[in-house]
Amino acid sequence: MIKKLILNNFLSHTKTTLDFHPGITVFVGHNGSGKSSIIDSITFALFDEHTRKSNKNLLSRGFEGFINNESGSYVIMDFSVGSNHYRVQRQIDSQGRLVSAKLDQMIKEEKRSKTIVGNERGYRQVISGERKQLGESVIKEVEKVLDMSYTKLQIAGIIQQGEMSKIIDSQPREFKELLNNMIGLDRLDNSHLHMHGIIEEFRKSLRNKTGGYDDNHLDGLNLKIKDNKSKILKSRQLLDDVMVKVSNVAKELSKLDNEIEVLEPKIIKLSELKSLENLLANYFKERSRSLKVEIDKLGRMINEVENALDVLENKDEVLITIQMVSSEKDDVNKKLTDISGEIGKLEGLTECASKLQIKDGKCPVCNSNILFLNQMFDVGHIATELKQKIHLKSKMSSELSNLNREELDLKKKERAIVAAERTIQNYDYNPSVQINSLKDKLYKLEKDFQTVHDLVPESLDKVELSAYKVDEYSSDLIDKIANLRDDVVDVDSNLFQQKKITKNKVSNDLIELHKDRAVLEKTIIDLEKETSLTDSLISKIESVSRFIDDLEKIRSRVFNRDGIVSSSLRTFAMNLISLKASEYIQIFNVGLSRISLIEKPREIKIVCYGKRGKVDTVSLSGGEKVAVSLAIRLGISFLMGSSKTDFIILDEPTANLDEERRKTFVKIISDVFNKGTSPLNQLIIITHDEEIFENSEIEQVYKFEMTERGSSVKGI
Template sequence: MIINNLRIENFKSHSKTSIDFNTGISIIMGENGAGKSTILEAISFALFKQHSSRSLQNLVHSGSTKMKAQLDFMVNNRLYRVIRERGKTTSQASLYLKEGDNFHKIVSGDKLVNMEIQNILEMDGDLFLNAVYVRQGEIADLIEKTQSEKKQLIGKLLGIESLEKAWKNMASLIKDYEAQKENFKGRLESMGNLQDKIKENNVKKNKIQGQIGDIQSKIKEIITQLEKIKKEKDEMDNQYVIYNQIQSEISIKKGLLTSAESRQIELKSEINKIIDQEKQMEKIEPQLNRLPDLNRFKDLISDTYTLKKDKNRIEELVTKIKSFESILSNNQPYFEEYKVIQDKILDISKERSHFAGAHDLMESKKSTQKNLQKKITKLKSEIESSFDTANNALDSDFNKWEDLEKHLLKIKKAVDLKIKSLDLEITDIHRQISSLEGLNQSIKKPLKELESVEGQCPVCKSDIDESKKNELLTGYLGEMDDNTGKINKLKFSLQGMEKEKEIMESKSKIIQAINVDVLKEKSKLIDLSIKELDEIEMEMEKLSSNVSKLEEIDANLSSKNSRLKEITDQYNQYIKAQGALDSAEDSKILQESLNSILKQIDFNNNEILKLKSSSGVHSEDIHKIEEEIKRITELNNQYQQMKGSIDQKESKIETLKKVDSSIKESKKCIETFTQSLENLPYNAEIHQKLIKSFETKNQEFLEENGNEKELNGILKGIIENINQFQEELDKYQQYKAELSSTNDFIKLLNIFRDLYGKDGIQKDLRNMSRPIIEENTRDFFEKFNFDYSDITLDEDYNIDVYGPLGNTSLDMISGGERIAVALALRLGITRALSGGNLELIMLDEPTIHLDSYRRQELIEILKKMSIIPQMIIVTHDSDLEEAADNIIKVQKEKGNSQIFIETA
């Protein structure tokens, strides 16, 4: 499979991204969190709907309601397109095949699309992730992890981990069925005596049915007796009702009689009281004639008092008006002067508004001028200091940024080329030292064995004498010394190169520290500031005349305000007096009112003299008059009340006659009802005996009826028990069959569990896959052109390589060679999983967890790789750009991932 194009919309942090993938090595670069790995996840999602989010909704870009992933890929020279879309609650999937110039739909729907892609690629989603997708840290794990951890990692890639998981999970499943089996056994044991229980309950049923028959006969007999007693009782109940009705009538009539006799006494008393009130009224009536004169006397005194108060108030107002008129006359000149000055201040203020702000604007301009002058001085000083720093560092004498920029570009390129050249030489020396150290390490083993054996070569097992042994020892030791000498020379050269590289890197840092762009910007800022300073000075010259005019206006305004302040008190006195006169009444009207009040006072005084003789009160004390009025008023109230009672005299006499007649009628009715009661054939004693006899017999009926219901309930329970035992008896055979079936299923589960175990399918899968992985790993490793003839894997995936010195373990070879072996092993696993057709591999952060040396070795290997048609690598390691045919850079701005395509 070769990937041609990926288009995603609103997929995680990518709002709209389109990438054309070419063959060769494509590097996806960017900072952590920029959205690099999301591109690989989008490929996996488009193909198999595989993703790392908790839910599909989490794949939708924040603020959006719909996302889309579209992938074009080629298999066997046929171009396919898969499209997956996700809305708020629905998802869609479609697969197309290109025929001619257009794509034609093959299938749609998630399930059908997944199945068709599996058929095309000959792998499912999990296999795709294990085969094509190399996750973060896998290369490092194949180098640095322990042997058991490496075996576990390879097992996970091969799918063995899921078999192990199935083997573990089946233990709990078998345990559940064992518990179910024990449950069936317990149920069968508890059902052993069901037949006995059914017989026992049938005996109880027959006994209860006999008892119910006896009770039903007894109930019939009680009902016959109860009906006879009820008939006699009903007759006596009717007589009792009539007896109570007559008793009630007698009681009502006696009550009416008592009430009428009380009313008779009450009416006689009220009539006598009315006769006494008639006599009192004759005595009170002569005093009531004085009341009108007394009220008139009181009103005149009160009115005269009010008139005198009004007279005093008016006289006081007239005096105040004369005082305000005097104040108005004295302050008239100041009031008029104040008005004139106010008008002049208003005119001056209008004129001032044309020049307002000139002074503040002038101060603002002066401040800006001062700040610009400081800024220019500071910028000139900073530029001069920057040139001094640069010239000291470069041993030059530049004073123009253009000349300095040209010089820096020239020497920066030379320094960078020198650093890269030194890096290559240092890497090569490291490789040579590692190779020589590996050779020495591989010599130590035969050397040690040679020293300990007698008469036999430890390598070829041929017979050797002492001289031959010494010759071999000398040869091995000489080779080691020669290698050690080479290593020392290489290390010496390495020290010189590293020192030279350190000097060049220091020089590069100095060059990097010289920021010509800053000098350029500061020079431009000086020019702009000087131009702005000239403009400010021209504006200040124009403002000068306005400031002078404003100062002249402000002096005049201050003089006018000063005079206004001097006469403010006189002006306020005039305003207050004028306000008081405007709100006061007219003096003529006040005088007329005063004259009218004086006349009324004289009239009232004459009337009071007249009333003193007619009212019988000679004092003008208002309180005494009011007390006399109150006394006579109370007498008048008593008179009126007694008058109302007297008016009812004839009515009460008539009512008394009616009450006397009612008393006679009630006495007659009581005599009649008493006679009827004596003639009624009702016997209370016999009635009570019948009631008690009926209640006793009825209670007996209820008890027997309750006993019948209780026995029926017991009978129902016994019948239900018999039915339940019969049902359980039917289930006995069912449980017996299920127990047998469960036993057989547990045996089958144990067989399957043994198959999934380490000695079952897992072992077979390892044995079958190991030779294929070994062969593929060997093929890839040979393409890296290392000086080794073979590579082998044992059953635990331990790796041995064969070189000039024979068999060597992975721990004995150089770091670069170990990186190559790990990469070859991972590619070998990928080819084995993909059925031998490996066209694409995706690496997610392959350099993560590697030290700088091993990271550089991996980059060097990737540079030379042309063994896979298409490789996509996600990384934040900029060194990998050197290995790229295509570079895709990812940046995140305001939450959105953006891509930039570069060609290496």
């Protein structure tokens, strides 16, 4: 039961103190006068909860000069539970931050010490602060004391505007949902969802331990085993087929090896035969080439020696002629020298003679008379003689040129003689050997060459070789070839090569078959290993799956809204509400004796009983509807724990009622509390319908008014 409320700077209340007593307490006043703030102050003090979103919005605003917001805001609430009395205090600063929160319990007379805390009674501190991380919280302690959370108080102790008539006016399906929420089945839904999370976490843990598998994969894993077994069977069949092929191919390969082994020595001889035939053919080619070289060399020698001998036949004549020409050149050169000297003298005389010429019979020097000149100084004579000498010199020069040319020709012949002698020396020609003997040798070589050249073959394969025995070496080779031909007469090299090619192909086929066998064997081993591991995995999952199934059953039966537990809780709640509502409706004395809540698959119907028997809610009078609604609400409050909190707050319970129903409502609650038959000690009504309480027997009526100093509260 609420004893006292002190509000300081809280919403519109700058400083308000309210004392509460057993019975009915009514708050009247216009909208905005601060009535509903009382509900926020109660929930704020108890649970740090309210309808104003932020704590900062709880501070009084707009009353400058009358309040000091710097001190923040606080609420103090005294309440009792049974015989225990408590005081809860909560204070915030100007920013809405929590400054302090504490819960104190009144010390009983026999236990009270001499130390007194407070003005009237002594209190001991139960808890202080909201250190939730340390498990120390005023809210948690209040919940323990009241055995009720904020959410539960909203359902059981505070009936908001419109909730009173909502019960009886709502559709049966809506009423069932409302009842589910009232008795906490919505939280059971949360538990149902949370249980799903727990199961999924359990599955997650299972998946972490099993490589990503849980009970949902069992069908897939069993199918995998079945599929693996089918694959193993198919792989074994394929392996059997491969092994048969391996056996057949191995036999074929062995047969080819034997055939090749028989043919191989003969093939070696055949190869040796081909080598000898090639050697013989190459021998004839080489012999032909060497004879040709020897013929060319001997022919060249004979030709050069003959030419040299021809040159040397005139050797003595050439050498003598060279000496004679050389002597003649010397004579001609001497004569040319002499003639050149004479010509020089004559030219000198010509110059002197020209100076000694007589003009008019007188000497050009002494001017004496001269009858004649010496022939020596006769210019004409000198000129004639000079002309003769020059002509002779020209003739001699021409003769010298001829001798030089002749000498050059002779020098060439001399060089040819030297070259011929060198040729004779180089060829080491013996003059005693006639050149004809060399020509005979050349003839024989040419004859041998022609014989060998005609024998040079393109190929000696299957060629009769008796004609090829031209010398000892070729005869020896041909004899060997003949012997080998006898040994390999029935050998087919193409067949041998074909068998080798076939062997390689068969060998490759065998290798591929062994690869296929290895792949199939590994596949079988892997599948068997995987199957074994999957079997083990299934066993593990199945053992855990049974536990998960149990959890799912618990979730379905205990936490499912339509499960056994939920249905039992709902049945219990409906029976208790029906029982208590029936008791209250009898107290209200409106002609009804029993109220029953009946559950159907998706709805809960309200059925009333009176003197006329069963009465449908649609046919109830206005007063009866108010009485039934209040009786059910009180029954719900009793169910939700109102017997412990011992109070209920009705916010605007008459808002949607007509005049007759409002009066009926006031009369019912007045009669109940005056007669002492109320199930509660305290009923707090918040309403703006002041007039309906004017002639009532309710004594505790507070009027709320808004002033410039904030909300003003006075008893009337």
